[in-house]
Amino acid sequence: xxxxxxxxxxxxxxxxxxxxxxxxxxxxxxxxxxxxxxxxxxxxxxxxxxxxxxxxxxxxxxxxxxxxxxxxxxxxxxxxxxxxxxxxxxxxxxxxxxxxxxxxxxxxxxxxxxxxxxxxxxxxxxxxxxxxxxxxxxxxxxxxxxxxxxxxxxxxxxxxxxxxxxxxxxxxxxxxxxxxxxxxxxxxxxxxxxxxxxxxxxxxxxxxxxxxxxxxxxxxxxxxxxxxxxxxxxxxxxxxxxxxxxxxxxxxxxxxxxxxxxxxxxxxxxxxxxxxxxxxxxxxxxxxxxxxxxxxxxxxxxxxxxxxxxxxxxxxxxxxxxxxxxxxxxxxxxxxxxxxxxxxxxxxxxxxxxxxxxxxxxx
Amino acid sequence: xxxxxxxxxxxxxxxxxxxxxxxxxxxxxxxxxxxxxxxxxxxxxxxxxxxxxxxxxxxxxxxxxxxxxxxxxxxxxxxxxxxxxxxxxxxxxxxxxxxxxxxxxxxxxxxxxxxxxxxxxxxxxxxxxxxxxxxxxxxxxxxxxxxxxxxxxxxxxxxxxxxxxxxxxxxxxxxxxxxxxxxxxxxxxxxxxxxxxxxxxxxxxxxxxxxxxxxxxxxxxxxxxxxxxxxxxxxxxxxxxxxxxxxxxxxxxxxxxxxxxxxxxxxxxxxxxxxxxxxxxxxxxxxxxxxxxxxxxxxxxxxxxxxxxxxxxxxxxxxxxxxxxxxxxxxxxxxxxxxxxxxxxxxxxxxxxxxxxxxxxxx
Numbered sequence: 108x109x110x111x112x113x114x115x116x117x118x119x120x121x122x123x124x125x126x127x128x129x130x131x132x133x134x135x136x137x138x139x140x141x142x143x144x145x146x147x148x149x150x151x152x153x154x155x156x157x158x159x160x161x162x163x164x165x166x167x168x169x170x171x172x173x174x175x176x177x178x179x180x181x182x183x184x185x186x187x188x189x190x191x192x193x194x195x196x197x198x199x200x201x202x203x204x205x206x207x208x209x210x211x212x213x214x215x216x217x218x219x220x221x222x223x224x225x226x227x228x229x230x231x232x233x234x235x236x237x238x239x240x241x242x243x244x245x246x247x248x249x250x251x252x253x254x255x256x257x258x259x260x261x262x263x264x265x266x267x268x269x270x271x272x273x274x275x276x277x278x279x280x281x282x283x284x285x286x287x288x289x290x291x292x293x294x295x296x297x298x299x300x301x302x303x304x305x306x307x308x309x310x311x312x313x314x315x316x317x318x319x320x321x322x323x324x325x326x327x328x329x330x331x332x333x334x335x336x337x338x339x340x341x342x343x344x345x346x347x348x349x350x351x352x353x354x355x356x357x358x359x360x361x362x363x364x365x366x367x368x369x370x371x372x373x374x375x376x377x378x379x380x381x382x383x384x385x386x387x388x389x390x391x392x393x394x395x396x397x398x399x400x401x402x403x404x405x406x407x408x409x410x411x412x413x414x415x416x417x418x419x420x421x422x423x424x425x426x427x428x429x430x431x432x433x434x435x436x437x438x439x440x441x442x443x444x445x446x447x448x449x450x451x452x453x454x455x456x457x458x459x460x461x462x463x464x465x466x467x468x469x470x
Numbered sequence: 471x472x473x474x475x476x477x478x479x480x481x482x483x484x485x486x487x488x489x490x491x492x493x494x495x496x497x498x499x500x501x502x503x504x505x506x507x508x509x510x511x512x513x514x515x516x517x518x519x520x521x522x523x524x525x526x527x528x529x530x531x532x533x534x535x536x537x538x539x540x541x542x543x544x545x546x547x548x549x550x551x552x553x554x555x556x557x558x559x560x561x562x563x564x565x566x567x568x569x570x571x572x573x574x575x576x577x578x579x580x581x582x583x584x585x586x587x588x589x590x591x592x593x594x595x596x597x598x599x600x601x602x603x604x605x606x607x608x609x610x611x612x613x614x615x616x617x618x619x620x621x622x623x624x625x626x627x628x629x630x631x632x633x634x635x636x637x638x639x640x641x642x643x644x645x646x647x648x649x650x651x652x653x654x655x656x657x658x659x660x661x662x663x664x665x666x667x668x669x670x671x672x673x674x675x676x677x678x679x680x681x682x683x684x685x686x687x688x689x690x691x692x693x694x695x696x697x698x699x700x701x702x703x704x705x706x707x708x709x710x711x712x713x714x715x716x717x718x719x720x721x722x723x724x725x726x727x728x729x730x731x732x733x734x735x736x737x738x739x740x741x742x743x744x745x746x747x748x749x750x751x752x753x754x755x756x757x758x759x760x761x762x763x764x765x766x767x768x769x770x771x772x773x774x775x776x777x778x779x780x781x782x783x784x785x786x787x788x789x790x791x792x793x794x795x796x797x798x799x800x801x802x803x804x805x806x807x808x809x810x811x812x813x814x815x816x817x818x819x820x821x822x823x824x825x826x827x828x829x830x831x832x833x
Contacts, residue, residue: 332719
């Protein structure tokens with residue numbers, strides 16, 4: 108056995124056999140692409156964020172940050188009407204999801220989620236050597252909410268509910284999540300990465316449901332994907348347990364500064380969010396005009412199925428050749444469509460032009 | 471059973487029973503303390519870091535960062551003479567340690583480390599439901615290197631070797647680590663958080679030892695504790711496995727920018743490091759003059775045992791009352807001394823004054 112094989116022999120079997128999560132494609136250095144594949148925000152962060160970063164002292168870099176991000180906890184708590192001890196700050200909401208696994212899921216326990224939803228969930232399960240219960244999510248029809256969906260009750264430790272769902276974009280109304288908490292006996296994680304663009308949140312259920320954990324991010328609606336800030340909101344006894352599973356200094360000093368400033372500027376948040384919602388409406392209508400089937404969306408992206416005769420994978424490649432990066436899954440129940448982030452008006456107009464040319468060329 | 475107890479019933483037993491890591495005390499907002507308890511750097515980061523952060527585009531904030539921190543990997547690889555695929559970037563070296571656990575340690579496996587050393591290791595073991603083999607480290611005498619220490623061979627999956635050791639400050643020579651790799655059959659992690667202040671690193675052993683993983687941080691010698699950047703250096707096949715266990719976007723965009731700029735300014739690094747080493751020499755001599763026993767140090771801190779009749783815990787409290795925060799452990803083999811970070815010359819002079827007054831008052 109070679110020295111390398113001997114070293115690899117110490118890797119946990121669960122890790123050896125897994126593939127790892129594949130993040131959305133990124134442009135190579137120097138490659139100019141209109142990036143509409145990972146639901147980033149076309150607007151820069153609030154001017155208050157830029158000012159706060161400019162004013163940050165060298166101590167923010169030189170010294171360890173607040174371990175629990177105390178100032179940020181207080182800011183988020185005040186904004187969402189809960190207590191600071193009900194807030195856990197993470198290095199993006201991905202770290203929060205990882206902490207949830209470490210807090211609640213033993214080896215061979217199961218986690219449940221809808222399929223399709225966030226493709227990270229099964230990867231987290233592999234890493235924890237846990238089992239998965241993937242519940243087929245029927246494709247939504249005319250309604251942007253899944254109010255009528257039968258409430259599942261899988262045998263699992265955690266139900267990860269991506270709400271609004273990605274890639275479909277539909278929301279789960281608060282009343283539906285309340286029913287899920289009744290039927291499903293484990294921990295319900297409302298993964299609300301896109302909720303700032305939606306009509307309803309599960310947050311009002313928090314006070315009555317210690318089994319509910321609400322996960323948020325500043326990556327989408329607050330234009331801070333690069334800064335890595337996410338939250339868990341839950342009962343303080345649950346947050347206390349989750350805190351044990353985090354790295355001591357998990358949120359960088361500048362991220363804490365930027366996040367506080369971003370939350371403080373609710374006016375900017377509302378203005379940019381409303382602009383994105385307007386663009387979403389306009390872009391959706393234009394695609395429908397061109398014969399696409401566009402699912403109703405509560406998020407900052409839409410899922411669109413091209414008209415008959417145009418294959419989604421080929422359209423994806425064609426758009427990439429024209430400098431537009433959208434998201435396409437090669438296999439599975441969503442391979443017939445594209446997930447397209449709502450970007451700047453000008454970019455969406457240019458994309459519509461490219462789509463027109465691609466579709467014309469194919470027919 | 472109450473709703474809260476029912477929710478807490480889903481927490482993994484391993485987490486329920488653990489205490490969590492306790493980071494070094496932080497000043498409360500508005501509290502002015504000379505902070506010499508967590509081995510931060512008294513110098514600001516390189517001016518190039520500040521310039522790079524100022525020049526960072528809003529895209530660094532708005533867009534997701536490079537998942538593998540490609541530019542930073544290349545910069546670190548070039549500096550340390552290895553390949554980019556041998557570098558893994560982490561959200562501080564704490565995240566690297568956490569990834570090492572997730573990569574190599576199954577439930578009920580054991581990890582080994584010297585006691586005393588980094589008090590995070592047993593916490594990581596608790597979280598993984600792993601066992602620990604804590605090997606007593608004899609207190610070093612006159613030599614700053616543990617060249618003569620008998621090489622242990624515990625039954626364990628990983629040996630975490632804090633080198634230089636904290637809180638003692640002694641180093642493990644490259645030749646000693648080579649012998650450890652011969653005697654111990656598992657993964658050897660050379661946790662080199664303080665190596666930039668030391669004489670020898672384990673890095674030269676990397677080419678011949680796929681079972682060696684070298685861990686570094688920019689928190690100490692590069693004044694970037696607040697930015698959260700750490701590295702693992704290892705065989706590329708090992709790095710590939712570790713990559714599967716990290717969050718997709720684990721190092722923030724601004725941290726990547728800052729880290730590249732910091733590594734680029736080796737002149738500033740050497741100048742500030744040499745200044746800290748000079749202060750360490752001077753401060754050590756002054757403490758020895760005052761009757762302290764100071765262990766020889768290869769790090770940016772010293773471990774000092776007060777003269778007979780002065781109790782370390784009382785000296786700690788006395789110094790805290792005078793505005794100086796150093797590190798003291800209430801129990802265990804190191805409770806007779808204080809770990810003191812090497813700060814700015816003026817702060818160390820003021821600390822010496824305070825120590826003089828405290829010791830005078832006690833005798």
